[in-house]
Amino acid sequence: MEKIRKTLVAGLVAATTASTASANEFGDAEAGLKIFNECKACHSVGTGAKNRVGPQLNGIFGRRAGAVDGFKYSKGLARMGKDGLLWDFDKLDRYVQNPKAFASDTRMNYKGLKDEAKRADLLAFLRQYSDNPQNIPEAAPTITGTDHSVDPTILAIQGDPEYGEYLSSECTTCHQLTGDNDGIPGIIGWPAEDFVIAMHAYKDKFRPHPVMQMMSARLSNDEIAALAAYFEAVE
Amino acid sequence: MKLNRRGFLGATAGAAAAASLSAPMVHAAGHGKPKVVVIGGGAGGATAARYIAKDSKGEIEVTLVEPTRTYYTCFFSNLYMAGFRDLGSIAHSYGTLAAEYGINVVHDWATGIDREAKTVTLAGGATLNYDRLILSPGIDFVDGAVEGWDISAQNKMPHAYKAGSQSELLKAQIEAMPEGGTFAMVAPPNPFRCPPGPYERISMVAHILKEKNPTAKILIADPKEKFSKMALFQEGWGNHYDGMIDWVGADFGGGNVSVNPHDMTLTIDGDVNKVDVCNVIPAMKAGKICDMAGITEGNWAPVIAHTMQSKVDENIHVLGDASNQGDMPKSGFAANSQAKVAAMAVRSALTGSKLFPAKFTNTCWSLIDTNDGVKVGASYEATDEKIAKVDGFISKTGEDAELRQATFEESVGWYAGITSDMFG
Ligand SMILES: Cc1cc2nc3c(=O)[nH]c(=O)nc-3n(C[C@H](O)[C@H](O)[C@H](O)COP(=O)(O)OP(=O)(O)OC[C@H]3O[C@@H](n4cnc5c(N)ncnc54)[C@H](O)[C@@H]3O)c2cc1C
Numbered sequence: 001m002e003k004i005r006k007t008l009v010a011g012l013v014a015a016t017t018a019s020t021a022s023a024n025e026f027g028d029a030e031a032g033l034k035i036f037n038e039c040k041a042c043h044s045v046g047t048g049a050k051n052r053v054g055p056q057l058n059g060i061f062g063r064r065a066g067a068v069d070g071f072k073y074s075k076g077l078a079r080m081g082k083d084g085l086l087w088d089f090d091k092l093d094r095y096v097q098n099p100k101a102f103a104s105d106t107r108m109n110y111k112g113l114k115d116e117a118k119r120a121d122l123l124a125f126l127r128q129y130s131d132n133p134q135n136i137p138e139a140a141p142t143i144t145g146t147d148h149s150v151d152p153t154i155l156a157i158q159g160d161p162e163y164g165e166y167l168s169s170e171c172t173t174c175h176q177l178t179g180d181n182d183g184i185p186g187i188i189g190w191p192a193e194d195f196v197i198a199m200h201a202y203k204d205k206f207r208p209h210p211v212m213q214m215m216s217a218r219l220s221n222d223e224i225a226a227l228a229a230y231f232e233a234v235e
Numbered sequence: 236m237k238l239n240r241r242g243f244l245g246a247t248a249g250a251a252a253a254a255s256l257s258a259p260m261v262h263a264a265g266h267g268k269p270k271v272v273v274i275g276g277g278a279g280g281a282t283a284a285r286y287i288a289k290d291s292k293g294e295i296e297v298t299l300v301e302p303t304r305t306y307y308t309c310f311f312s313n314l315y316m317a318g319f320r321d322l323g324s325i326a327h328s329y330g331t332l333a334a335e336y337g338i339n340v341v342h343d344w345a346t347g348i349d350r351e352a353k354t355v356t357l358a359g360g361a362t363l364n365y366d367r368l369i370l371s372p373g374i375d376f377v378d379g380a381v382e383g384w385d386i387s388a389q390n391k392m393p394h395a396y397k398a399g400s401q402s403e404l405l406k407a408q409i410e411a412m413p414e415g416g417t418f419a420m421v422a423p424p425n426p427f428r429c430p431p432g433p434y435e436r437i438s439m440v441a442h443i444l445k446e447k448n449p450t451a452k453i454l455i456a457d458p459k460e461k462f463s464k465m466a467l468f469q470e471g472w473g474n475h476y477d478g479m480i481d482w483v484g485a486d487f488g489g490g491n492v493s494v495n496p497h498d499m500t501l502t503i504d505g506d507v508n509k510v511d512v513c514n515v516i517p518a519m520k521a522g523k524i525c526d527m528a529g530i531t532e533g534n535w536a537p538v539i540a541h542t543m544q545s546k547v548d549e550n551i552h553v554l555g556d557a558s559n560q561g562d563m564p565k566s567g568f569a570a571n572s573q574a575k576v577a578a579m580a581v582r583s584a585l586t587g588s589k590l591f592p593a594k595f596t597n598t599c600w601s602l603i604d605t606n607d608g609v610k611v612g613a614s615y616e617a618t619d620e621k622i623a624k625v626d627g628f629i630s631k632t633g634e635d636a637e638l639r640q641a642t643f644e645e646s647v648g649w650y651a652g653i654t655s656d657m658f659g
Contacts, residue, residue: 163591170596178655211598214596
C-alpha cells in the first residue's frame with residue numbers, strides 16, 4: 001500500500017506541474033462517477049484497484065502511457081509511452097473522445113464519448129484518484145469490473161486450457177488472436193475471472209449482443225472456464 | 236458404393252466415432268509422416284490447411300493445391316463494387332501459410348482423384364499421395380441453368396459470383412451504364428452460395444447508382460418466392476432507394492427467364508426487357524472436382540456431420556459450399572467453421588490427437604447502405620443425420636442507426652478476423 005501511495009504522489013507532482021487547479025475545476029466528479037459506470041466492466045479505480053480487462057486507473061493523471069506493470073498494452077500505446085507520452089487532461093480528453101483516433105490499435109473497445117461536458121465530468125472523477133490519493137476513502141467499496149454477479153462456485157472452476165484452445169477456434173473467426181480490435185473487441189490476455197463474468201452475463205442475457213448470447217448459451221460452465229484459461233494465457 | 240457407405244456410417248455413428256478414428260497410425264506406417272492434401276485454398280481449404288499444420292506441429296505433411304496466387308474473397312466483394320473497399324483490401328496471398336506454417340502450397344489445378352490409390356493428379360502433370368484428402372473447391376455453375384447463358388457469355392453478362400476479375404468487370408459495367416439505364420440481375424435458385432449475397436449486391440449497386448446515376452433502375456428476376464433477410468432488405472430498399480428496385484419473384488414469373496447476351500435482353504415470363512447490365516447468377520453445384528472424384532449425389536457432396544467426411548469415402552473430407560451437410564448456409568463463415576471440425580478429425584485420425592465434439596457457427600452480415608448493416612446467424616451441432624441448427628438470431632426491422640452502424644463495424648472486424656484465421 002505504501003508503495004502505491006508513493007507512485008501516486010509522484011503522479012501528482014507530474015500532473016501539477018501542468019496545472020495547479022483543483023480536481024473539480026474542469027467538471028463534476030459526482031456526475032463523472034455515473035459515467036464511469038460504463039467503464040467499470042473493464043477498469044477499476046480506488047482502493048485495491050487492479051488490472052482487469054483494462055489497466056487500473058489510480059494515478060492515471062501524470063502517468064506515462066502504457067506503463068502499468070503487468071498489463072499487456074497494444075503496440076501503439078506502449079510505443080507512445082516509450083516516446084514519452086504522459087497522460088494529462090488534454091490527452092485523456094482526446095483519448096476518451098475517440099480512442100481509435102488517438103491510438104489506432106488500442107485494445108480499448110470503446111466507441112468514445114462525444115459530449116465534451118461529460119468527458120470533463122468523467123475526468124474530474126478520475127482525477128480524484130490521481131491528485132488526492134490521501135482522500136481515497138479507505139472504507140469505500142472498491143469499484144471493480146464486475147457488471148454481473150456470478151456464482152462463486154462457477155468462478156472457482158479451473159479451466160483446461162487445452163480444451164479451451166480447441167474451443168477458441170470458434171471465437172477466432174471474429175476475435176483476432178493479435179488482440180487487434182476493429183469493430184470486434186480483442187479478448188486475449190483478459191483475466192480469467194473477467195472472461196467468465198462476461199460470458200455468463202451473455203448467457204444470462206444480461207448483456208444484449210445476440211451473437212454472444214447465442215455463443216455463450218451452448219457453452220457449459222466448464223467450457224467457459226476452459227476458454228477463460230486459454231485466453232488469459234495466450235501470447 | 237452403397238455397401239461401402241452403410242458399413243462406414245455404422246462404424247462412425249455416435250460414440251463409436253471417436254474410437255474408430257483414433258487408432259489409425261497404420262495409414263502412415265509405410266511412408267513416413269502422414270500426408271494431407273487440401274484442394275482449394277478458399278474459406279474452407281485455407282483454414283483447414285492452416286489448422287492441421289499449426290496444431291499437428293509438424294507431425295503431418297500438408298499440401299495445399301490452389302490454382303490462383305491471389306485469393307479474392309467473395310465476402311466484401313459487393314462492398315468493393317460500391318466503393319466501400321478497394322480491390323487490394325479483399326486480396327490475399329498464400330505466403331504466410333508457406334513460410335510460417337510449413338504448408339506446401341502448389342499453384343495448380345487438381346484434375347483427377349484416384350480414390351483406390353489415394354492420389355491426386357494435377358494439371359501440370361504431378362501426382363500427390365494422400366492419407367486424407369480435403370476438398371473445398373467451392374462452386375461451379377449448372378450447365379443450361381439460365382436459357383441463353385453459358386460460361387462463354389460471362390464477359391457480356393458477368394456472374395461475379397467468384398470474386399476477382401468478374402467483380403472488376405461488373406463494377407466497370409455498372410459505372411459505364413447510360414444515364415437512366417437498367418441494371419438487371421438473374422438471381423439463383425436454392426441452395427446457393429451466400430443466401431443474402433445477391434440482395435446485398437442489389438443494395439450496393441443501388442448505392443452506387445443513387446450517387447452516380449440516380450434515374451437508373453434495377454430489375455431482379457428471382458426464381459424464389461422469398462429470400463434471406465427479405466424483410467430487412469425490403470425495408471432498407473424502401474428507406475434508401477425508394478422506387479429504384481423492381482423485384483420480380485416466382486409468383487410473377489421470376490423463375491421463367493431467358494437471356495440474350497448479344498442483344499442484351501432479359502425475358503421474364505415472356506416480357507422482353509432491354510437492359511444495360513445483366514448480372515446472371517446461375518444455379519450452382521459443387522466444384523467439378525467433386526464430380527470427378529465420384530463423391531457427389533445430385534449437385535453436392537454429402538458428408539457426415541461429426542467429421543465432415545464424405546459419405547462415400549472415409550478418406551475424403553468435403554468442406555464449405557461443395558458439401559451437402561444439412562442446415563448450414565453456404566457461407567465463408569460456415570466453411571471456416573467446418574474446416575476446424577475437419578482439421579480436428581483429420582489430426583485425430585492420423586496422429587491420435589483428442590477428438591472433441593463438433594460445434595459449428597455461422598453469422599452473415601450484409602450492408603444495405605452506408606453504415607446500415609444487418610446480420611443473421613445460428614449455431615449448429617452434429618447429429619448422425621446432418622449438421623442441425625440449434626439456435627439462431629436475426630437483426631430486426633426498425634433498429635436505430637447506432638445499432639446498424641455497430642453491426643456494420645462488427646462485420647469489418649469479422650472480415651479482419653476470418654481472413655487472418657484463413658491465411659495466418
Ligand atoms: C457476392 C458474395 C458475397 C459473399 N459474402 C459473404 C459474407 O459476407 N460472409 C460469408 O461468410 N460468406 C460470404 N460469401 C460466401 C463465401 O464466399 C463462400 O461461401 C466461401 O468462399 C466458400 O468457401 P469454400 O472453401 O467452399 O470455397 P471458395 O472460398 O470459393 O474456395 C474454393 C477454392 O478452390 C479452388 N479450386 C476449385 N477447383 C479446384 C481444383 N480443381 N483444383 C484446385 N483448386 C480448386 C478455387 O480456385 C478457390 O480458390 C459471399 C459470396 C459471394 C459470391
